[in-house]
Amino acid sequence: MICYLVYIYMFFLKIYWTDGERDSIEVAELNGTNRKVLFNSKVYNPRAITLHYHHGLMFWSDWGNQEPKIESAHMDGTNRKTLINKNIAWPNGLAIDRPASRLFWNDGKLNTIESSDFDGKDRRVIIQNVPHPYGLVVVGSHIYWTDWKTQALHRADKDTGDDRTIIRGDLEGLMDVRSVQSDNIAENACGEDNGGCSHLCLRNPNGYSCACPTGLARSKINPNHCEPIPRTFLLTAARYSLSQISLDTSDAWDVTLPIKDEMQNVIDIDFHYRKKLIFYADIGTNSIKRVDMYNMSDVRTIVSKNLSSPDGLTVDWLADNIYWTNTGNKVIEVARLDGSSRKVIVSRQVDDPRSLVVNPKRGFLYWSDWDQINPRIERSNLDGSNRIAIIKKDLSFPIGLVIDFSNRRLYWIDAKLNEERIETSDYAGNNRVTLPIDKTHPFSLTQYQEWLFWTDWDHKCIMRAEKINGHGKIVIRPMHAAMGITMVSEERQTSWNPCMVNNGNCTHLCFFKHKGYSCGCPDKYTPSCKTSPTSRVSNVCPENKGYDCIKDDEWEDEDEYEKSMNPKYGPEPEEPGIVEQTSAFYVITLVPMIAIILASIGVVAYILIKRGKKNYLYGASRSFSNPNYYSNDANAQQNPADRKQFIWKRLKYDKSQERVYEETVGASPEVTSLIPAILTPCSSNCEAVTPEMERSPSVTPLHKVEIQ
Template sequence: MEDLKCKATFVVLLQLWAFTLGQVRGENASVIYATQHQIAILDTAQSKVTVLQNKLNSVQALAVDYEGRRMFWTESGGTVQSAVFMAKFDVAMATKKTVAMFGLKNPSGLAFDPRQKNLYISDSALPAILACRTQAPPLTPSSARGPAFGPVPNQSASSVGGVFDLSMDFVCVDVYNAPILQRPMDLALDHTNGYLYWIDLGQTPQIVRGQADGIIDGQLSGRGFKSQKPSALVSTRLMRPCSLSLDIPSQTLFWLDSGLDVIESIGLDGRNRKVIHSTENQRPSALVVVGDRILWAIGRPPSIRQTDLQRNGVEVRKVHGLEDDVTAMAALQQSIDTVPRSNACLSKPCTRLCLLGHNGSSVCACPDGHILSDRNGKCTPNNDAPILYAAYKDEILALSLARYGTLSPHTVRTSEMRNVYALEHLPVSGGILFTSFEARQGGLGKSTIYRLSGSPNTNGPWRSTVLVDGAGTVDCLVVDELGRLIYWVNRQKEIIEVASIDGQFRSRLMAEDIKKPYAIALDTAMGVLYVSEMTGQATIESCHGDGSLCLTLVSSGLVRPNALVAMGVDLYWTDSGSGDVSSVDIYTLKVTQHAIGRHLPHSLAVSDTVLLWTELQQHPQHEKEDEEDVEDGIIFYVDLYVEGHPTGLKMPEPTKIRTGRKGTPSIVVASSRHRDLVSEHAIFNNCTVNNGGCDQLCLPGPHTVTCLCSDGFLLLPDQASCQREDGACPDFRCHDHSKCLSDGQVCDFRVDCDDGSDEMHCPEMSCDTNEFQCPSGACIPLYYLCDLEQDCEGGKDEEEQVCREAGLGESCDTEDWQCTSGMECVHRAFRCDGDQDCHDGSDELHCDRQYNVCIGHFAVTAIRIAMTAAMNYIVRGEIR
């Protein structure tokens, strides 16, 4: 019996060896190829095709991780944001994941390092060649002692001196860029020798070789070019070279030239260049070398051809006919090391990215926003990478806007985050301000301005501190950290209020020129307050910090400018009436349109190189495609500059950042540029030193200051000192004479007087078209409706009739069961299974309790497992 087992095992090993040898020789070759909109796998032995992905957008390049059963591809062009994606290749229609999107313009080539699992990406428009980590580095003795790669995604982020350490799923660094590169296209990687090859279609087409780690004279070229350039392997007799393919055993590089209609090769030592095959008038588009065979795609007629390299390409045969032109090809075979080498990165404790170089060398690299702090390969966060903060209903997300990579949100939550609306960043100290609205019994509510800060301990909790209580209906919030002031628009009162940054003093901005403010922004260095004024024809005004001496910047083309951001000499705004996202030069008054929103632009933020905004759908009933953009918490952005020109000269298609949250967030960006513009060491305004000579509130202007006193105090004749009023009550006294209140505490939906007189006879509150009015008069965003959380007193916003009138009731599929609330659908298999799946628990009501819940639940799970296993078996059977 043991002999039979040994013989059987030996036979299996022989079969595996024969199969592997056949793959090396190309006899059992499988090739992955892409057309513009589809990726498929071709079994060349049987001429059998299995579609792996479809409905794609302009695929240009492919790469394969054979051991990890993964494939990578690029999509770009049209109205879709350029990106690199990844999916399993042994499962048809596997879920695809974004490897890199942010910062890419036109990804043109891919190459995979099988030893270190790094993906190289060329971008012809940047121009740059990037290296991206596609999985966490292997644990080394030093890194095994604790977490080395930053916070775990979807966990609370930590702060070090006000700077977030935000690791991305796929960490990317630039290995080569300009002036070394002009227009890099296809890539090929010799992982055994540590060399990277690429086609550069600059002024003179070339095939270039450089070290895979980007080292030039001891430095990463992407981090500081010194003198030496990578060498050109081929620089003559090239017209339109494309589709590099490297055969490691023979140390030969292959390519096709669609301009010369030839397939050529050259030794990696730069010798023995020769023509393999002429493809005259056939429109060759892609090639790949698999063992002893070379396969290529042609467009006339669309097909894949192959030849045996040992016969010098004499015999050519058609492998498979096609309907569409092939854009990229990749071999599906085990990588081959001609000279076995140890992985130098395994002994190097790089916390972010390790790049293998020539002759077994390696180097640690850090993404944008981090610096290599020591020789042990540790990357520590610095202040360079901008951070985008997005405030949703009960949480704030932080996303690193590093130069390249994916955007992985990290969540910050505190117990005070309830109906978070306005958001602002403190550029000097690194804190965050946010407003929170809390519904209260008796039909009234409470708005509060908080300061968010983190513990000095990187693993410690976040905390919220109350700065201003009873702030009214806060529409917009800005901060002057130089003058230590907070400004906000109280839309209910139609006034601008100001408070000290510690919340100790608070007053109303007495501005005669501002009648109906809607949005505000600050130039803290100049002491200028920008205001969108909604009295009559909408305008955007430039005023002194105290709201006086206003000048009109923009007076035409405005409907409802609802968000303002000042950055340098430019003032940006969104218009929820027209959908425009625009800017104006405050000196020349030239207006530039950057984008047109699909819905209602809601919030705006400006980074160093991109303009970001959110949108709110005006009508709850809309098409499904639009609903995704609203319900999924989409953040849009465009590059501020395209090919060296402002985006107004070339209107780009906005890119979407999906956060996986519902609702429309308020956003703000914290960046080094903001910090440089507002630095205590570089810039001062007139209130920075000694509070401008003011006792309490100092409001800066371009050349002077205005002092204000808090409610309950009088400004003395010296226009600087404040004195407490004796018995005077300038704003409002309760009818029972119990209290003296500030104007901001009256009609703010919060009872402050014992007799409630501060909330009597209040003017009727009017809500915007993108808001819902509660019975108390309070306005809440439309996206708060029917979200299974009560925001109005008594839960009016969650009533079934309100939801149906708003068109927000759930429409269930035939296999689903609708909850009694009408707002949720659950699968029928989850009905009466012992678990409450509907928020109202209706899926577990009126059940037959003789039904065996456990067995039923197990049966559903078993069916799912069986179906998944069967599908995988079928797909793998087709592939293999």
């Protein structure tokens, strides 16, 4: 956010501001709650803003996309119109002369201070040849303004511009100026009961209107009330925060959730819709936490001990279990939603587990492994049994696993640099398809109805495309540092299984399986734990007890279920994937393989030495330089999973990718106009700027990326 100017009306208890980076004009309560975007369409570089509460009007300046202008609207965002759009360049300060009903502004490029009536008519030039005016205010019969070049506060007659004088000089870094006038107090139009509004009560010329914060829909019962939270929204991890984009409204605007937590590097998230809980994994603190959707201050750490790089997590909303990859320790674990009954379910032959997703309707758990020799996607029962690799050909860095329950498809991302792609298969890994989505670097993936949504590192945004064919790719919202993403929706967490009834009568962990379930015990010895239920729950959903007993055709076709248990790879069936193997298998299989490998290495080494090309092995190696998602090199060095030296580099988030804005602000016309003539600023790197000029404000927002 680049907040240029803020206007606070204390007795109205609201704050209005312009955001030059996000190209928006917003309002909120004085404590920052109930934040609402009033304008984000046809807003290109908003600057100053001022209010006339008595008339219910707001005015703002916009440097524009080659069309600078001054606009007005009612304070509730209605009746927007353009007042001035000719003979204007860099409109900075705005001020209201309430007794005279006139609007004043200054222009940093034309070096003028002007005024007009509230309709933009009767325009007058008050002062010319002002070096570089910025802030502006009207008090009594005078105008006061700040000037960047003179670094002083000036005053002059508001009607004629005469009697110009410097009130105070040598004010380094001078910016805006405001006045406090006791005779400018108006009665709060919303009264003591907030106008009967549940959230925002906003002034307009006729009184007031009720409004909802961005992303919240109006209540269908009472139009003056808003829903407490969105029913359907995209939830995104942005390393140091979580953001939501509501699908209940048409805003498509990201809102940072007010979570009371010092996040360091959150990369994956999931949710439990029925319990209204959000779960997130922070590899900066090596912890997994949960937060209440209704109370963002209720943050609880559920897992933190013996945890190294929790790169992925997923929630079983039917059994109330949470699964995660403990990448540094090379295991996959499960626990109850509060972190109790912790248990390792997959530990053998795990090299680099990453993303994972649960299908509690069928009792399957899927995860990706970045094994340096054999990258793959695996599947098991929810207790870790019946493990099998379903995708292991033509795969490098599989991440972003997500399930389309309606079409019974598994989707994933292969993030190999310069060969990034989104793929899909059925639950068994058969019928594999690569979607024709190019010019993107996806990291995390989610699905809702007919769409796929993903975070993109190259373009720093959230994108969307059709899930069937990848067509209709668009940018949903620009977003820096976007990592994990999931769609929070009741529609994605339906169905029923026996684990929902009193935890299947299991003492600790309940794992659903095909037409049945099993009980599990935590790794920590617990005498009270039983591996069998005290009484078995029927597989038939109990009607009229509040459960989602709508018929689910997951089990209607037994032949299809049997097919899902027998994956194939291409036209010819291959051997089953990884299973738990005996010591005899290792001896019989691995010893001959090692002998063959050693013999091959000896032959190759002999040939290379004889040819005098000792560096050939290194010259022919392929290096896939993928970005990293650790915050810095020190963090990566501390992580055991990152100590391997290999020709493949791990997929991580590179903080240097966040430099786009910093590298472009030097091209700001207002900033470069202040650089002494003896200096020659370049277009992308202004190292010649003096330390004093580096403190000048950044005024050019991040340029939007157009996706072809």
